[in-house]
Every structure is written in structure tokens, then in C-alpha cells.
Amino acid sequence: MKPQSLRRAASAILVAASLVIGGAASAHAADGPQPAAADRQAAAEPVLRDLAAAQGIYYGTAVTASKLNGTYGTITGEQFDSITPGNEMKWGSVEATRGSFTWSGADAVVDFAEAHGQRVRGHTLVWHSQLPDWVSNGTWTADTLRTVMTDHIATEAGRYQGRIDHWDVVNEPFNEDGTRRQSVFQTAIGDSYIADALRAARAADPAAKLYVNDYNVEGVNAKSTALYNLVKSLKEQGVPIDGVGLQAHLILGQVPSTLQANIQRFADLDVDVAITELDIRMTVPPTSAQLAQQKAEYKAVTAACVAVARCEGITVWGFTDSDSWIPDFFDGYGAATPYDENFQPKPAYYGIAEALGWVDDGSPDPVGACAVGYAVQSQWNTGFTAQVTVRNTSTTAISGWRLAWSWPAGQSVTQAWNATVTQSGAAVTAANASYNAAIAPGAAVTFGFNGSWSGGNTAPTAFTLNGTACTMS
Known part of the structure; x- marks a missing residue:
């Protein structure tokens, strides 16, 4: 039996069990604030987490801890089986002052996940951005910054030992041309900082899967090839690395044709792959044609993951346009997620479901109706x-x-x-x-x-x- 078939066969057993577990999770979720019945889709509508489990993958979303209540919290708990804190685990959020830690946001995300039968993707331990000033503007030798970095990893990953499924240990280490980004870690410690960070994470939480994560590496290009060569080198050195994260912040009409082949080549290095931050932005206001194309592209990205046995799952970077980062960073762009600002599913949601095996009832496509x-x-x-x-x-x-x-x-x-x-x-x-x-x-x-x-x-x-x-x- 092929690895993909093995994964699907095992997942069928898991799905059968999850029907019982999911019932308990739904009962728990019902204790919190619920939207009016008319605000939610009918029971016959697809549930992404169940469809994904049947394919042997997870389907997740990034979340904002302070919003995990009401309709936002209900949809998060019902539709997704993995959540990623959008900001709450980043260095500047948890250790703004050296040695002084704030865990309330990160704890809220982990607690919510455990109450709803979800896994957590830890994001992120080492990144050049959203660092506190004392790290980014410090005067460091290689040894002193290495100690600061590994101590931070030990504290944060250690706090959540056994509760995190995947860690984005190192985030965005490359420039677009495939050279190393000159972050404070790269300039002070050198190339070895990535291996140092991975080893520290393994020591802090031996059960968590450890990833390197980057953007614009979805297709085969100079940047993804640099990431490929890094992973190959780390594996050859015996450095603990379990997976590669392809962020997938995409623009409508620019889904790489080499996406599935790129996922496969990383899988062939004997590592897992995940689509970690998927959104597909467009100029706004959106037209019916744009929304239909977005549906097709969400479907294509999801299908590319399903097609490769070692693609572990997909995380959308926020499931609703009301919680999307896109309008704040890309002027004139938005509508990048599967739900609109009023928590209503967009065509993209149905495209995802179709790629996960959901069969439409044959009614006309609602776009433009x-x-x-x-x-x-x-x-x-x-x-x-x-x-x-x-x-x-x-x-x-x-x-x-x-x-x-x-x-x-x-x-x-x-x-x-x-x-x-x-x-x-x-x-x-x-x-x-x-x-x-x-x-x-x-x-x-x-x-x-x-x-x-x-x-x-x-x-x-x-x-x-x-x-x-x-x-x-």
C-alpha cells in the first residue's frame, strides 16, 4: 500500500473515533455564547475539520486570542481542528522585557484549543520581526546572543511542552534571492543560529514537530531552492528538523503552477510539509468573477496538499475578512479569507470543502446570484x-x-x-x-x-x- 493510502486508511479509523470525540467538543462549545440560528449555515453545510480528517490532514486557522468568543469563537471551534496564535507567541508579545514573560494571550489560545479538541501550531520562536528592542538593538557577541536565544526557546517551548503539535522554530530566514536574511541572529551568530534554535527546541519539547517557515517559497524558485538546500544540509548534519512551512500569502491569479511539485520535493527529503499561512488577496471591492476565481484557487492549493502524502495540513491566516492583516499592509487589497466580514462563508469556503471531498448538491453556483x-x-x-x-x-x-x-x-x-x-x-x-x-x-x-x-x-x-x-x- 502506498504511503498516501496508508494515511487515508488510518485516517478513516480516526474519523470514526472523532465523531464521538467531536460530539463532546461540540457540547462543550455550546456552553459559550452562540449566534442566532439564522446566522449560521444549515447543518448539511460542510465542516472543514471533519472533511480534512477524512483526508488524513488538518485544516486550521490563525486566531486572535481576544476574539475567541461569540460567533468568531464558535466558528473557530466548529470548523477547524488546528489553531495558530497570530501574534500571542511571538517574542515581542511574551518577553518584551528581558526575563519578564507575559503568557495570558498564548495561554488563552492553547486553552481554547484543548477545550475544542484542536491541535496548536506554535508561532514563532525565532524571527527577525516583532522582536523587543532589547533583542533587535542589543550589542551582542555570538555566544551572548546564542544564550539569549536558546534561553528564550527553552522558556517558551518548555512552558507548553506536550501541548504544541508543531513549532515554527525559525521564521523567514531568507531573502528573495535565496541569500540569508541579515537578521540580528544571522549577523551576530552566523549560519549556525538555525541549527542552534532547532536543537534548543528539541530539548525543550521533544514531542513537538519542528519547522522552518518562510513566504514566497510555495513554487520552485531561488528562495524555495535555498530553503530546500538548508533542509537537506540540516538533515545531513543530524539537526532535528521535522518539517517545512510554506506560508502561501498569495495574490489572486498567482498560485504557482509548481506548488504540488515543490511540496513533493521537500517531502522527498523525508520531512513533513504544511501550508501555514494561506490567504489569497484581491483588489477590493471584489467582483463575482474574482470570488469565483478565488474559490478555484483555494481549491487548487488544498488539492495540492491532499495529493502529497507528507503534506500534514493547511492553516488559513485568519478565516474571516474582519480579522485579516491584508488591508492594513496592502493598500487596495483585501477579501483574502474564506469568510466575509460578517462571518458568512464565501465561495472560497466551498472550494476548500470540494478539494477535501465534499460533493456539492448540484445547485447553481451562488456567485452573482x-x-x-x-x-x-x-x-x-x-x-x-x-x-x-x-x-x-x-x-x-x-x-x-x-x-x-x-x-x-x-x-x-x-x-x-x-x-x-x-x-x-x-x-x-x-x-x-x-x-x-x-x-x-x-x-x-x-x-x-x-x-x-x-x-x-x-x-x-x-x-x-x-x-x-x-x-x-
């Missing part, structure tokens, strides 16, 4: 009146609707008619009234509201209807 017109009819001082028209552009009747959007300029709804409108922060949801729940193909419904504004009254640029992205009319 609705069109929304938004118009401010009057505006005064700090108030305004707006009208919204929702048109069913599909060939299937809609029975019950919820239109969601986010305010771009801090507006709020104060009164509404022909719909029930609720707001949480910038996120707004308008639900049908009893008399306008049905929208026939080609037909439209209209509702209106009064709102308040301060400083600006910019119109929303994107709407979703029952989780489907709509075009603007």
Missing part, C-alpha cells in the same frame, strides 16, 4: 436616509433573506422599515420582514432606513445575501 442598489435619498447634519434594493438575479426563488454589509466610515442605523436591521460595530445585517421574505427570480425587494454619520458618509462597497456576494447595481 443577487444585485444590490444602495442610494442615499437625503442627508443632513449628522443624519441620512438610505434606500436599498435587493434583486434576485438567479433562476431560483429566494425564501427568506439576510443582507449583510460593513460601514466604511463609522455610520450607524437608527431606524428601519421593510426589514429588521441589526448592527454590531461596523457590521450590519438586514433580515426580511414576514411579508417580503420571498424574492422570485428576476424580482426585487426594497427597504429603507435612517442612519447617523460623523465625518463622512461613504457608501458600502460590498454586500452579501445569505452569504453570497452580490454585484452592485
